[in-house]
Amino acid sequence: MIKPSTSNILKIIFSCLMLIAFSFNAISQVKAMPEKKVQELKKELTIEIEKRKVFTQQMVDMIFSFGELGFQEFETSKYITGILKENGFTIKEGISGIPTAWTATWGNGKPVIAIGSDLDCIPKASQKPGVAFHDPIIPGAPGHGEGHNSGQAVNVTAVLALKAIMEREKIPGTLMLWPGVAEEQLATKAFYIRDGFFKDVDACLFTHVWDNLGTSYGQPGFFNGMVSVKFNFEGESAHSAGAPWRGKSALDAVELMNIGWNFRREHLNPTQRSHYVITDGGDQPNVVPSKASVWYYFRDRDYPSIMSMYEKALKTAEGAALMTGTTVTPRYMGSAWPPHFNKVLAETMYENIKTVPLPQWTEADQTLAKALQKEVGAETSGLISKIPELKEPEKFSLGGGSDDIADISWAIPTIVMMFPSNIPGLQGHHWSNAVAMATPIAHKGATTGAKAMGMTMLDLLVKPEILKNSWSYYKDVQTKNTTYKPFLNKDDKPAIELNQEIMAEFRPEMKKYYYDPSKYKTYMEQLGIKYPTLKPETEKSTGGLK
Numbered sequence: 068m069i070k071p072s073t074s075n076i077l078k079i080i081f082s083c084l085m086l087i088a089f090s091f092n093a094i095s096q097v098k099a100m101p102e103k104k105v106q107e108l109k110k111e112l113t114i115e116i117e118k119r120k121v122f123t124q125q126m127v128d129m130i131f132s133f134g135e136l137g138f139q140e141f142e143t144s145k146y147i148t149g150i151l152k153e154n155g156f157t158i159k160e161g162i163s164g165i166p167t168a169w170t171a172t173w174g175n176g177k178p179v180i181a182i183g184s185d186l187d188c189i190p191k192a193s194q195k196p197g198v199a200f201h202d203p204i205i206p207g208a209p210g211h212g213e214g215h216n217s218g219q220a221v222n223v224t225a226v227l228a229l230k231a232i233m234e235r236e237k238i239p240g241t242l243m244l245w246p247g248v249a250e251e252q253l254a255t256k257a258f259y260i261r262d263g264f265f266k267d268v269d270a271c272l273f274t275h276v277w278d279n280l281g282t283s284y285g286q287p288g289f290f291n292g293m294v295s296v297k298f299n300f301e302g303e304s305a306h307s308a309g310a311p312w313r314g315k316s317a318l319d320a321v322e323l324m325n326i327g328w329n330f331r332r333e334h335l336n337p338t339q340r341s342h343y344v345i346t347d348g349g350d351q352p353n354v355v356p357s358k359a360s361v362w363y364y365f366r367d368r369d370y371p372s373i374m375s376m377y378e379k380a381l382k383t384a385e386g387a388a389l390m391t392g393t394t395v396t397p398r399y400m401g402s403a404w405p406p407h408f409n410k411v412l413a414e415t416m417y418e419n420i421k422t423v424p425l426p427q428w429t430e431a432d433q434t435l436a437k438a439l440q441k442e443v444g445a446e447t448s449g450l451i452s453k454i455p456e457l458k459e460p461e462k463f464s465l466g467g468g469s470d471d472i473a474d475i476s477w478a479i480p481t482i483v484m485m486f487p488s489n490i491p492g493l494q495g496h497h498w499s500n501a502v503a504m505a506t507p508i509a510h511k512g513a514t515t516g517a518k519a520m521g522m523t524m525l526d527l528l529v530k531p532e533i534l535k536n537s538w539s540y541y542k543d544v545q546t547k548n549t550t551y552k553p554f555l556n557k558d559d560k561p562a563i564e565l566n567q568e569i570m571a572e573f574r575p576e577m578k579k580y581y582y583d584p585s586k587y588k589t590y591m592e593q594l595g596i597k598y599p600t601l602k603p604e605t606e607k608s609t610g611g612l613k
């Protein structure tokens with residue numbers, strides 16, 4: 068590498084400053100649209116989104132029927148990018164070296180708004196939609212036991228309705244749709260940031276399924292940061308009966324690491340959450356396992372606590388290797404920073420949310436919801452009819468799950484809009500979370516979400532002060548005392564090999580159940596499901612735990 072001279076460095080710094088100044092000017096040069104006109108366009112937008120409800124329903128049902136696990140979202144990505152391409156979007160495939168990741172861009176100039184949602188599903192969560200008890204489409208197959216089949220339908224519907232208005236009204240701006248690939252593994256969004264796919268973006272609006280319509284700012288109480296690491300142990304095989312003294316068991320190392328970690332738990336922060344699965348425990352009992360792997364998620368509220376936990380885990384793994392004469396190689400699998408969502412964007416979104424009525428739930432929707440809640444031992448409260456308040460984030464929380472949208476939130480002003488496509492009180496990552504996801508509950512919830520999204524996107528395009536204020540919040544509040552240091556290194560690679568074998572096992576059978584909207588109005592119709600289907604009285608409830 069040629070060492071740059073001081074004057075060259077000054078030139079580079081100067082041109083960078085000019086570039087930043089230019090891009091801020093470019094945003095602020097967008098002229099604010101008169102409020103009356105904005106309100107008229109918002110009204111038109113919600114009517115146009117409502118008109119697209121069959122399109123939205125078909126997208127929700129189609130992605131549900133693909134049921135693809137993280138990094139294997141091939142059908143899903145082909146389907147969504149196909150729709151976007153037909154509508155004039157420019158598709159960039161395979162971003163960050165991830166075969167199922169893409170960006171789809173349309174429009175011109177500033178501002179650039181990124182619009183994202185996840186794609187992947189949950190192992191063993193196959194479930195017939197509209198059926199209030201465990202009844203898989205294919206036993207053991209993956210399924211949308213979280214509801215990631217609905218978010219892209221929300222976004223694509225909103226964007227296509229908005230695009231028509233932007234064209235007619237000559238509203239400048241660029242829309243960039245993108246997918247959360249392998250969100251369940253927290254395995255891609257930090258790569259998108261590292262690889263610069265959001266460097267020209269002014270704001271990011273993300274959608275995620277929930278049982279209500281809402282948004283949040285700061286670090287919500289249920290959101291932890293996380294690092295995910297696989298510990299690959301290697302020893303030496305031998306005949307387990309003939310010459311076990313010549314073997315070095317990698318499985319012993321995995322077991323000792325887990326025992327060590329489980330003793331360590333007592334002395335960790337009460338806010339930590341860590342969990343593991345043994346992904347490789349050897350091949351057969353009469354061969355001393357020369358290879359074994361255990362995959363951990365380490366979660367806590369803040370970056371230093373997560374790193375401290377990870378360092379303890381590394382020591383535990385090294386100790387296990389020492390005890391067994393094996394070696395250990397940790398592999399980065401994914402991560403998510405503790406998030407910080409933008410207050411200005413959240414307030415803008417919330418103003419729109421307040422104007423969107425929640426779906427009209429029918430008797431059949433409520434009957435399904437209550438029967439399912441009863442089945443899994445939840446409060447039988449049915450579906451929600453009131454939006455939550457936009458509140459200050461809790462000062463203290465014991466935390467919960469994670470989402471790598473957090474890494475995007477540290478690069479640009481970002482919020483997550485939750486929309487009401489699922490049933491309250493379910494345990495998550497479970498067949499029950501798939502029950503509503505290709506029924507009128509999910510369909511109506513997605514249309515509702517698209518309205519709030521469409522209106523907020525319009526606000527960002529025609530009211531330049533929102534983006535200006537959201538960047539002020541980002542600089543003066545969010546990043547004032549916190550600096551983002553990614554968990555991943557420049558050489559880390561996405562774990563794109565994940566879930567290949569599971570999909571290879573189930574895909575041929577699953578293909579027979581892909582949704583065909585040319586023959587059936589809905590996926591439930593295709594599967595011959597009566598809505599809702601309740602459990603016959605004689606069967607006893609298992610409380611969802613089998």
Ligand SMILES: [Zn+2]
Pocket residue numbers: 185213215250275
């Ligand atoms: Zn999710």
